[in-house]
Amino acid sequence: MGKNKIKHELISHEPNRRVTFKKRKASLFRKLTEITTLCGIIACAVVYDTSDSKMDAWPSPQEAFYVLENFKKLPEQRRGQFMMDQKAFLKKNISRLNGQLERARFKNQALDAELLLIEYLEGKHLSDSSRLGSLLALEDQLAKKISFITNRIEFMEVLEPNEVDAEINSDEMGDQG
């Protein structure tokens, strides 16, 4: 689409590639907005520019993560026809991922998760989850949980990065609600 048709291959001219990436990513996300609204479905996407380790996701990093988690769980919940036959394949991947995770620092992941939570609460909850009128009853409980998490975040904020690691490692969220 454009004045000239381009080949389906890596755009060699980097400036152009960057521009194209930006434009297409925006369009991709717009398409996600459209399809979810028009079709009443849930979707998410993640794009990862390996050249500069920049990630972006839709509708938000958290929701994307959530959807994927849900995806992971689908088979056991619905006996989803889709993942069933790929279960074995997944297992292999999981063990492979596990190897990577083993070497990873889980504490940082935890910090990240909480940071993401806040970010999420701040900016994305208006977009997708507009149908849960019936959850009003959980407002109180939710407030407590959010408050707790928020406090955790605030506390972490005043710690030095190194200390945060240690802190998070010994942290336990438990049930606050």
Added chain:
Amino acid sequence: MGKNKIKHELISHEPNRRVTFKKRKASLFRKLTEITTLCGIIACAVVYDTSDSKMDAWPSPQEAFYVLENFKKLPEQRRGQFMMDQKAFLKKNISRLNGQLERARFKNQALDAELLLIEYLEGKHLSDSSRLGSLLALEDQLAKKISFITNRIEFMEVLEPNEVDAEINSDEMGDQG
């Protein structure tokens, strides 16, 4: 695109909605193929049709999951670029978040999303305490947490279409020309 422009809202006519979903999902995936090739980036997407619990992903369920896992690990790998910015961003938002929450700015639309995240975090932390011995174990633990959340989502599905529409319409959608 198409002979008639359609409004950015749930397509009420179900047959049409199904057709549109199928078409757009295909286009979405095609776009993912294009952007990854043209721009040399990694991407994934998951589409979840809650009405029949059918999931689909690109480029594959496994790869989509893998990308998301990488996404989770990103912060610890590139703190300087991602995490640090987020933390700064966070600080400002925390107070604002509290303000919003305190003000009972709890709209229906936000409740489930927040709940989902919080529940998720709880699940994640539980997993943390067990050191994430393996992702398989994590999967089981997460499943329980997510199961609850999923029930909420499913509950939404049984709401009357009209109600759902109303909810959705009250949301800020931006005009898709």
Added chain:
DNA sequence: TACCCTATCTATAACGG
């Protein structure tokens, strides 16, 4: 339900500032 067709609407490659 799934394709196929095509009138239209949309996305975007190239450019210019």
Added chain:
DNA sequence: TCCGTTATAGATAGGGT
């Protein structure tokens, strides 16, 4: 690099088979 504009390629809603 970032917008705004323009010419084209691409996506797709509605309809027919």
